[in-house]
Amino acid sequence: MTLPPNSPLARLLDAPMRPGRLVWIGLRPERRAPVVEVDQALLEPGRGLAGDRWRGAATGARQVTLVSAEHLRAIAGFLGLDAVAPSRLRRNLVVEGVNLLALKGARFRIGNALLEYSGECHPCSRMEEEFGPGGYNAVRGHGGITARVIEGGAIRIGDALARVAPPA
Secondary structure (H helix, E strand, O other), rough: OOOOOOOHHHHHHOOOOOEEEEEEEOOOOOOOOOOEEEEEEEEEEEEEEOOOOOOOOOOOOOOOEEEHHHHHHHHHHOOOOOOOOOOOOOOOOEEEOOOOHOOOOOOOEEEOOEEEEEOOOOOOOHHHHHHOOOHHHHHHOOOOOOEEEEEEEEEEOOOEEEEEEEOO
C-alpha cells in the first residue's frame, strides 16, 4: 500500500521513534543445532551473520531475524512461564525498547551495520515441539521480523537500533 507522502497516516508512520537497544545475539551454526549466544558478531551484506547457518540468496528476505524482548515476555505469559530464553525461538537478535513493526518499509542501523526490514517472522511448527501444545499460537503475532543486510559491520550487545531516514 503506497500512501500519499503528506497524508496524515504517512506522517504518523514516518514520525520519530525512540531508538531501541540490542540485548542478545544468537548464532545457529547448523540446522537444529543449539543456538550459540555471543556478545558481538559481524553482519555481512547479502549474507547475514557470520557464523550463522543461513546462506541464501543475496537478495533473500530472511538474512537476519529479530525479536523484541517485550514480545518474549508476552510469549512467556501466554505459555504460563516466567520467561522464555531467546534461543528457544531461534532468532538471531533480541532488541528492547522499539516496536519492530514500526520499521516496516524502513532501513535501520545496529552498530555499524545497515539493515532493511524485509518481512514479519512467523512461527513454524517447531514452536509446538519447543514449547509443547499451544506453542505455535503463543508465538503468533510475536515472532519478530526478518531483515536484509545492506551494509555490513560489527554489532555488539548494547548497540542502539535506530531507524534511518529515507533518502530525500
